[in-house]
Amino acid sequence: MKTIHDYNFKGKKALVRVDFNVPLNSDLQITDDSRIRAAIPTIRQVLAGGGSPILMSHLGRPKKGPEEASSLKHIRGRVEELLGAPVKFAADCIGTIAREAVDNLQPGEALLLENLRFHPEEEKGDENFARELASLGDLWINDAFGTAHRAHASTAVIARFFPDDKLFGYLMNAEIESVDKVMLHPDRPFTAIMGGSKVSSKIDIIMNLLDKVDNLILGGGMVYTFMKARGGHVGDSICENDKLDLALQIINAAKEKGVNLVISTQTVAADSFSNEANTRVVDPMNIPDGWTGMDIGQLTRDAFAKVIETSKTILWNGPVGVFEFPNFAAGTRAVADAIVKATGRGAFSLIGGGDSVAAINQFGLADKVSYVSTGGGALLEYIEGKELPGIAAIRD
Ligand code: AMP
Numbered sequence: 283m284k285t286i287h288d289y290n291f292k293g294k295k296a297l298v299r300v301d302f303n304v305p306l307n308s309d310l311q312i313t314d315d316s317r318i319r320a321a322i323p324t325i326r327q328v329l330a331g332g333g334s335p336i337l338m339s340h341l342g343r344p345k346k347g348p349e350e351a352s353s354l355k356h357i358r359g360r361v362e363e364l365l366g367a368p369v370k371f372a373a374d375c376i377g378t379i380a381r382e383a384v385d386n387l388q389p390g391e392a393l394l395l396e397n398l399r400f401h402p403e404e405e406k407g408d409e410n411f412a413r414e415l416a417s418l419g420d421l422w423i424n425d426a427f428g429t430a431h432r433a434h435a436s437t438a439v440i441a442r443f444f445p446d447d448k449l450f451g452y453l454m455n456a457e458i459e460s461v462d463k464v465m466l467h468p469d470r471p472f473t474a475i476m477g478g479s480k481v482s483s484k485i486d487i488i489m490n491l492l493d494k495v496d497n498l499i500l501g502g503g504m505v506y507t508f509m510k511a512r513g514g515h516v517g518d519s520i521c522e523n524d525k526l527d528l529a530l531q532i533i534n535a536a537k538e539k540g541v542n543l544v545i546s547t548q549t550v551a552a553d554s555f556s557n558e559a560n561t562r563v564v565d566p567m568n569i570p571d572g573w574t575g576m577d578i579g580q581l582t583r584d585a586f587a588k589v590i591e592t593s594k595t596i597l598w599n600g601p602v603g604v605f606e607f608p609n610f611a612a613g614t615r616a617v618a619d620a621i622v623k624a625t626g627r628g629a630f631s632l633i634g635g636g637d638s639v640a641a642i643n644q645f646g647l648a649d650k651v652s653y654v655s656t657g658g659g660a661l662l663e664y665i666e667g668k669e670l671p672g673i674a675a676i677r678d
Contacts, residue, residue: 283677286324286423286449291333293389297419298324298451299436299672301428301656302339302357310356314643315364317428318357320656322364324425324451325392329367334387336419337361338375338436339426340399348400358394369394376401376414384418404435409442411435416443425451430672431660441675448676453656458673460653461664464632469594470496475586475617477502478600478637481532482525486666487599488532492539497589499544501582501602501613506575508533508545509566517551517569544589548579550603550610557607577603578613590620594628599635599662605644614641622650634661 300321305313312318321337328335342352355371362369368391372383375395387393398404403411412435416422422444424430429437441448450458464472474495476484481504491498500508506519511529536543549566551573552559563579564570578586590596598621605614618641625631633642634655648654655661664670 284447284449286327286451286455289331289421289449291328291331294333294420295384295387295418296328296333296335296421296423297415297440298328298335298337298423299426299429299440300324300337300339300451301426302337302354302361303341303428304357306342306351306356310351312357312360315360316643317656318360318364320453321425321451324423324453325365327452328423329390329392332389334389335392336384336387337369337392337394338398338415340404340429341397342399344397344399347402348397352397352399354394354397361394365392367392372396374400376411376418380418398434398436405432407433407435407439409435409439412439413443416440421447421449423449423451424672424676425453426672427454427457427655427657427660429660430454430657430670431663431668433671438671438675441678450676454673456653457655457657457661460632460655461661463630464595464597465494465665468494469630471593472595473497473499473589473593473597475499475501475590475596475598475602476600477504477602477614477617479503479520480522481507481529482522484600484662485525485528485532487662489535490665490667491597492532492535492541495541495597497542497544497593498536499586499589501546501578501586501617502600503575504600505546505566506569512567514567515569516566516575517571517573519551519569519575542589544585546578546582546602547585548581549575550577550579550613552576552610555604557609559609561609576607577610578616583613583616587616587620587623590617591624591627593624594630596621596624596629596631597665598631598633598638599665601637601641605637605641611641615645618642618645618647622647625651634658634665
């Protein structure tokens with residue numbers, strides 16, 4: 283397999299599938315540019331080698347063709363800023379507009395193509411659309427980990443047209459390396475912390491993790507489904523009544539596999555779902571009606587921290603409380619602090635999947651853990667043990 287380190291880019295036009303699907307506010311300003319930052323090393327490598335990167339991405343969920351709010355032209359300025367070089371823009375990703383822009387591109391210049399999803403063929407994985415994209419470049423680099431779980435035209439199908447000239451970008455390499463380190467060769471003890479609102483969205487991951495981890499810490503809203511399954515009373519807390527059997531299955535599977543299951547024993551409950559609510563510390567097995575479990579209590583923070591701080595490999599997905607409300611962020615902050623401490627002592631820590639990434643960024647601790655993944659769904663599917671089309675397309 284060719285690699286980005288040693289590929290000769292001189293005079294080549296490199297189609298780079300990046301993930302510039304960044305959040306925009308109502309003024310179309312970027313509110314978090316982490317995904318753009320993450321793609322810069324690969325773009326620089328192509329430029330440094332004398333090649334021309336042709337950047338392609340999706341943005342948002344346009345369903346009916348082109349729309350102003352999802353145009354990648356809003357992203358271009360930030361790419362230029364972070365790259366420190368001009369980036370040209372083509373107002374379509376295929377057809378004459380794209381062709382002319384590519385023909386005019388000189389070695390050492392970068393070009394950004396308009397949103398791939400302005401063409402429905404992208405998400406359908408249409409072969410002709412992939413062929414048109416492929417005709418614009420001499421090679422294909424996949425650096426879009428965030429969409430690696432999708433078999434779309436630009437993320438997987440396009441590989442057919444570059445049997446000998448397809449590469450992973452630096453971001454893809456780093457993401458794959460860090461997940462493989464955790465899932466295939468973890469130093470022990472290996473602890474996974476799973477939080478978030480619902481157990482239903484995490485069930486496959488939890489089941490897969492039970493075969494790998496020494497400790498499984500469960501926090502967040504999903505805990506109340508476990509409490510109810512054990513015969514507890516959860517008041518007004520979030521609870522999936524149709525998943526009680528599943529929660530019991532997880533508890534039993536953990537026992538069978540000898541996994542130390544660590545679940546919250548103390549909850550900070552609120553009398554309404556708001557930051558200003560009145561609070562009281564309660565037993566999660568016995569929450570009064572009218573009260574909602576919002577965060578883990580101090581005893582549970584200490585218990586979680588003790589397990590985390592003595593771990594050698596840590597995977598964290600999902601906040602253990604409603605951290606978006608500052609008054610209920612302390613539990614999630616305690617988890618983050620413990621991970622930082624363990625990392626300082628030599629543990630490998632991987633944070634991934636949506637809200638735990640938002641939390642670690644909000645606390646300003648992202649550079650004190652080993653790796654923060656850019657992939658939400660893609661990371662979770664990879665941890666579930668699924669083969670991701672965007673990875674398979676390069677390896678096959
Ligand atoms: P998920 O997308 O499933 O990882 O869930 C993340 C969300 O779970 C965050 O927005 C948190 O606010 C939310 N969450 C965490 N703990 C609780 C809780 N005790 N009750 C309700 N929502 C929670």
